[in-house]
Amino acid sequence: MKPALTLDRLTVRRGGVAVVSDVSLRVMPGSFVGLIGPNGAGKTTLLRAALGLIPAEGQSDLAALDPGARARRAAYLPQARDVAWPIAVETLVRLGRRAHPDRREDAAAVADALSRMDLTHLARRPATALSGGELARALIARLIAQDTPLILADEPEAGLDPAHEMAVMQLLARLAGQGRAVVASMHDLGMAARWCDRLVLMDRGRVVADGPPKAVLTPGNLQGSFGVSGAFLDSPAGPVFVTLPPRPMPTPDPANGL
Amino acid sequence: MSRPVTGPVTGRALLPALAVLCAVLFAASVLTGPADAGARASLVALFRGDGGPLTLVMREIRLPRAVLGVLAGASLGLAGAAIQGFLRNPLAEPGLIGVSASAGLGAVLAIQTGIAATGALALPLSGFAGALVAVALILGLSARSGDALDAGRGGGFGLILAGIAVSAFAGALTSLVLNLSPNPFAASEIVFWMMGSLADRSWIEVWTALPVMAVGWVLLARTARDLDALTLGEEAAASLGVNLPRLRLLTVLGIAAAVGATTAVAGAIGFVGLVVPHLLRGAVGGVPSRLLPASALGGAALVLAADIAVRLILPERDLKLGVMMALVGTPVFLHLIHRIRHGA
Numbered sequence: 001m002k003p004a005l006t007l008d009r010l011t012v013r014r015g016g017v018a019v020v021s022d023v024s025l026r027v028m029p030g031s032f033v034g035l036i037g038p039n040g041a042g043k044t045t046l047l048r049a050a051l052g053l054i055p056a057e058g059q060s061d062l063a064a065l066d067p068g069a070r071a072r073r074a075a076y077l078p079q080a081r082d083v084a085w086p087i088a089v090e091t092l093v094r095l096g097r098r099a100h101p102d103r104r105e106d107a108a109a110v111a112d113a114l115s116r117m118d119l120t121h122l123a124r125r126p127a128t129a130l131s132g133g134e135l136a137r138a139l140i141a142r143l144i145a146q147d148t149p150l151i152l153a154d155e156p157e158a159g160l161d162p163a164h165e166m167a168v169m170q171l172l173a174r175l176a177g178q179g180r181a182v183v184a185s186m187h188d189l190g191m192a193a194r195w196c197d198r199l200v201l202m203d204r205g206r207v208v209a210d211g212p213p214k215a216v217l218t219p220g221n222l223q224g225s226f227g228v229s230g231a232f233l234d235s236p237a238g239p240v241f242v243t244l245p246p247r248p249m250p251t252p253d254p255a256n257g258l
Numbered sequence: 259m260s261r262p263v264t265g266p267v268t269g270r271a272l273l274p275a276l277a278v279l280c281a282v283l284f285a286a287s288v289l290t291g292p293a294d295a296g297a298r299a300s301l302v303a304l305f306r307g308d309g310g311p312l313t314l315v316m317r318e319i320r321l322p323r324a325v326l327g328v329l330a331g332a333s334l335g336l337a338g339a340a341i342q343g344f345l346r347n348p349l350a351e352p353g354l355i356g357v358s359a360s361a362g363l364g365a366v367l368a369i370q371t372g373i374a375a376t377g378a379l380a381l382p383l384s385g386f387a388g389a390l391v392a393v394a395l396i397l398g399l400s401a402r403s404g405d406a407l408d409a410g411r412g413g414g415f416g417l418i419l420a421g422i423a424v425s426a427f428a429g430a431l432t433s434l435v436l437n438l439s440p441n442p443f444a445a446s447e448i449v450f451w452m453m454g455s456l457a458d459r460s461w462i463e464v465w466t467a468l469p470v471m472a473v474g475w476v477l478l479a480r481t482a483r484d485l486d487a488l489t490l491g492e493e494a495a496a497s498l499g500v501n502l503p504r505l506r507l508l509t510v511l512g513i514a515a516a517v518g519a520t521t522a523v524a525g526a527i528g529f530v531g532l533v534v535p536h537l538l539r540g541a542v543g544g545v546p547s548r549l550l551p552a553s554a555l556g557g558a559a560l561v562l563a564a565d566i567a568v569r570l571i572l573p574e575r576d577l578k579l580g581v582m583m584a585l586v587g588t589p590v591f592l593h594l595i596h597r598i599r600h601g602a
Contacts, residue, residue, distance in 0.1 A: 053496050067499040076497035084346035084489045085544035095487055099499045126544065142490070146498075 004029050004150045004181030005050065005074075008059040012042075012049045020045045020056070021205040027183055029149065032176035034196035035185040036216075038226055041202040043185040044079060047152050051076055062150075071099035075146035077153040081135060086126035089119055089138045096145035113145035116171060118164075132159045140168060144175075151175065153184040157191060169195040189230065193217055193241035201225060217241055272541050276555035280328065283562035287324040288316065290569050322461045327565045328558040329464065330456070330524045333471050333516035335557020336550055338531025340478045343485035343546035344509045345414045348539070348598065351532035352517045355417060355510060356392045356424030361521035363428045363435075364388025366448050370435050378462040385522025386470065392428065393514040396420045397507070414492070417506065454525035454580025456565050463523040474515030475554070481508050482547035489546065527580050529587025530557050536594050 005027040012020040020042040027033055035043045049056035051074065052063025062074050075096065083092065093113050097106045114120045117137040122130065127138060136159050143151060156172065157165045165188075173195045176182045186192050192199055192213065199216040201209040203225040209216045214232065222230050223246065230243040288304065289297050293315045303312035304321065337352035345354075353359065368374040368384035399420035432452075439445040484505045487495040496502055520527065534556040535549055542548035561579070564586065568577040 048493070051497055053493060067496070067501055071497065071499035074497070076494065078491065078493040078497070080491045080493055082491060084491075085539070085546065087489055087544045091543065091545060092490070095490060095498065098483070098487055128544075139490070139494075 001028060003027060003061075004031075005183065006059070006061045007046075007050055010046070010049055010056050010058040010060055012045050012054060012056045014045075019205050020049060022058075023202075023205075023207055025200065025207070025210075027150070027181045029179050029181050030176055031181050031198055032173050032196045033181075033183045034192035034199045034213075035183060035202065036187070036189060036192055036199055037185075037202035040204075041225075042205040043202055044154050045205075046202065047076070047154055047183070047185065051152065068099050071146070071148075073148055074150040074152055075143045075148040077139060077143045077151075077156055079154045079158070081132075081139060081159070083127040083135065086128040088124050089127055089130070089141075090114065090123040092127045092138055093119075093141045093145050096142040096147075100147070109145045109147055113141040116144055117141040118167070133161055133164055136160055137164060137168075140171075144171075149180055151180060151182045151184075153182070155186060156184050157186060157188060165191065189217060189226075189243055190241050193232070213241065223247070272538075272552055273555065276552060276559060279559045280555055280562065283559055283566065284324050284328060287327060287562050287566050288320045290566050291315070291320055292569075292573060318460065319458075322464050323456050323459055323565070324562065325464050326456050326459050326467070326524065327562045329468060329471055330520045330527060331530060331558035331561030332554040333474065333520045333557070334527060334530035334561070335534040335553035335555070336475060336478050337513040337516045338533075338557070339535040339546070339549045339553035340481055340485070340509055341513060341531070342535050343488065343549070344481070344505065345418065346488060346491070348536055348594065349532070351528075352513050353425070353526075353528065353531070355396055355421035355513060356428060357389050357396075357514045357518050358521045358526055359425045359428035359432070360392030361385040361389040361518045362452060362526055363432050364391075365451060365522060365525070366432050366435050369448050369451060370439055370441075370444050372444075378460070379466060382463060382466045382519075382522040386518060388428070389514050389518025389522065392424050392518075393510060395424050396510060399423065400506070414506075417510070450578065451525050452580075453578035454527040454583070455576075455578050456524055456561075457576060457579075459523065467519040467523045470515050470519035474512045474517075474519065477508050477512030478516065478550065481505060481512065482550055485546035485550075489544075525578075525580060527561065527583055529583045529591070530560055533587050533590045533594075534560055536590070 003026040005025065007023055007025040010020060010023045011018055023046055035046070037043055045054070048054045050060045050062055051070065052060060056063070062070055065073060090110060093110050094106060096113070097109060114123055117140055119137055119141055122134060127135060130138060140156060143153065151172070156168055160168060169191050172182045172184060196213060198211065199213050200207055201216050201221055208225060209221050217230060219229055222228055227246055228243050229245070229247050230241060232239045232241050289300055293312065295312055299312065300316055303310065304316040307313045334352065341352050341354060342348055342350045364384040364387045365381055368381050373384060374381040396417065400416035436445055436448060484495065484500045487498045487500045492502060535553045538552045538556050539549060542552050564582050565579055568579055568582045571577060
């Protein structure tokens with residue numbers, strides 16, 4: 001099977017500092033990859049460089065495409081969520097169809113994306129009159145309407161209430177299950193462990209761990225990259241991952257008491 | 259389902275309604291003037307051509323004035339919608355990129371040096387030259403300062419900075435010309451010219467400006483689809499297939515041609531490019547590509563109306579169009595700020 005995304009030694013320098021350093025990654029169709037790491041680890045920069053939106057050294061097969069072909073291959077949800085004009089939600093979602101040549105398929109794709117994001121009743125509402133969570137869903141609907149084999153999303157769950165956060169993760173997992181590839185940066189490690197089949201942990205521009213959630217969310221990686229600890233606990237719905245406060249440092253001098 | 263519900267005049271009805279408004283105002287403009295003739299006699303003189311003085315007035319004074327009003331208003335309205343869409347900012351106006359100030363400087367230099375008196379084309383051509391220099395400077399400066407996506411401040415940010423610099427410099431040079439002008443008549447001519455007017459224009463101005471404006475309109479029309487995608491921000495637009503450097507080039511060259519040509523033949527007419535897109539945005543559901551043609555027609559209507567008003571309010575005194583527009587525009591601008599601050 002051909003990978004949906006291939007990055008080879010991708011490096012982004014800003015002011016002489018490598019903010020993304022030597023990242024090689026292959027994402028296969030059907031995989032939901034969670035891109036995790038502390039603030040400033042280089043997750044957003046990696047996604048931008050993979051798309052070719054910023055200059056980078058190394059290879060990205062997406063960045064090599066012309067903009068139209070790339071827009072049919074990969075849809076991208078950036079972190080910036082501001083919509084400049086009071087366009088209707090339906091019009092916003094339709095923007096995802098821009099790179100597709102056949103206008104006749106647009107209406108069905110837009111209606112489908114709206115209903116998947118639970119937005120059909122808001123189709124005529126100006127995007128600027130939506131709540132933060134509704135807007136986030138509208139922007140994800142645009143991503144779905146773009147109907148690409150690869151989806152790159154920068155914190156798709158940010159600003160959503162628990163029910164819609166769950167729904168978005170479930171949707172991305174289902175899209176992956178249907179043979180698409182999804183790469184999403186995220187901060188909620190519990191959600192990442194629950195829904196992703198693969199986690200890529202970044203720290204200071206490098207990939208420090210890559211594999212199934214249980215292999216990545218180890219005490220050593222959690223302590224080293226996030227400064228927290230965590231554990232997989234059993235629940236009625238299967239094992240769940242919870243983050244926990246860092247383990248207390250061993251006290252070097254017992255005479256000092258606590 | 260495919261057509262979003264918008265304002266009172268919605269969807270497909272908006273453009274025809276604006277076109278009818280333009281036609282009515284055009285007719286009113288042609289029938290307005292100091293030559294005191296009835297509407298019927300004026301129209302007969304215009305269409306039949308009895309060879310008398312009224313035919314001359316209608317065909318050589320009023321008709322080119324009204325045509326130029328349509329061309330200038332459409333250029334300013336279209337350019338305003340395009341620059342607001344490109345910068346994603348409802349407070350942007352076409353003068354922001356420095357083309358008006360530079361075209362004005364070119365024209366002022368032509369008046370001061372006496373070149374303007376050498377032929378009917380000298381003044382507009384000097385204005386074009388000023389606009390061209392401005393475009394070269396803006397593209398050169400902004401390409402260096404902010405081309406790549408950088409924390410959400412992409413090409414638009416560099417363009418604003420370059421435009422402010424070019425505007426300020428052209429304004430300073432214009433003041434310098436006035437400052438050092440040895441000839442008070444030239445100085446007063448410059449001041450009046452800068453106020454913007456459609457009075458005493460002829461077909462020569464129309465035929466000089468029209469080809470350049472038309473190039474600008476075509477370039478700006480080609481930004482429409484990209485401006486829609488830009489509603490979601492530069493990053494999302496780029497990922498949707500928008501070529502941002504190409505879009506910036508089309509926008510800057512289009513505005514330079516349309517507004518540069520307008521300034522070269524009519525002087526500085528402010529507020530049209532700011533106010534018209536604002537007034538019509540609701541009626542097109544905020545969609546930038548639909549705002550472009552609507553603003554072009556709206557701009558034409560506004561300039562025609564203002565040009566009728568200056569002739570009706572002070573028929574004896576040659577009230578300048580640019581002054582009239584600023585007087586009307588300021589309250590609308592304040593209303594715009596009020597609406598933005600209260601999140602409407």
